[in-house]
Amino acid sequence: MKIAGYHQILVEKILPPDPELKHPVCLAGRRSSPPEDCGGANGYYMFLCAISDPDHPEHESMLDWLGEDFDPERFDLEEAKRLLSRIK
Template sequence: MDIFNAEAGADQESILEVRVVLIDSEPEIWRVFQLRSSLALNQVHQVLQTAFGWEDAHLHRFVASDPFAPLRPVDGQFPEVLQWLPGQECEEPGDRPEEDCSLDQLLALGSAEAFYEYDFGDSWLHRLELVSRRPADKDSPPARLIDGARRGPLEDSGGFPGYEEIMDALADPRHPDHAEHSAWVADITGSDAPFDPAFLDIPTVNRTLAEQFRRTRSGEKRAK
C-alpha cells in the first residue's frame, strides 16, 4: 500500500482523533491528530515521522501493548508478542507486515491504545491513544495535526538522557560542552539559528503532510 493512499472506501471509514505522547518526555512532548481509520501502519509511521521531526533513519515497530511491560503468563504460558514491522523486515514468528494492518485494527487490539517505537538504540517510544471517532467524509484529509507541544528530540541524541544533556549545554554558554554541542546541533539541523526545544510549527507540519499526499496521488495517476 502506498503512503497516504487512503481515499478508497471513505464512506465506510472514520476519522480518529488520536493523541500521541512521547513516553518519559518532561516537559511532555505530544501531538493530537485527526487520522483516517483506514491508514495502514506504514502510513501512520510516515505521519509520525513528519510530526515529530524524525528523519526515518532508523528501524521502527508498532505493538498493541507496552513492549517493555513485564509479560504475564496465561494458563502457564507466555503469550506470543506481536509486532508490526515493514514487510521486508519480518523475520520472527511474532512479526507482522505493517502494510497489512490498519490503524483502526491495531487500536482495537490494544483496547484503544497502541505503541510506536522508533530507533531501537535511543528507543523513542510513543503511546497512541484513541480519543474519539466520527464518520469520514470525502473532504477529510488522510492525516491532520490539530494540536501538540514541543518539537521532537534530535536524531541520534542518545535517548532522553543524552538529549537533556545536550539541551542543558545549549542553554548555558558557560557549559564546558556548549560549543561542541552547539556545533553538533547546527550540523544535525542544518541551521545556525538558536535551537528552541519548545517550538512546534503545526501549519508547516500540515503543509508537509498535504504535499506528501498530493505527490503520492500524482504518482498514482502517472502510473495509470
C-alpha cells in the same frame, strides 16, 4: 526535566470518516522534535541540558554541532500538517 522515549497522542473525539480528508490531521502540538543524530531520548535530554546552560562543559560544542538556532519549545503546526499530508 523528563524526556520520554515516545510520543503522547490524545484522542479527544472520533468523528465519522470525511471522504474529502485523505490523510491524518494535526490540530495542535508542543515542543520541537530532537535534532537528527542526537542520541535518542537520553542523548536529547543531555543535549537540552548542555544548550540550556552556558556553564555546561559541552554548551559551545553542542551549539557548534547543531549549526543553527534551536528552540526546544517551538512547534510548527503548519509544518506538521505539511508532513502529515504526505501520508496516504
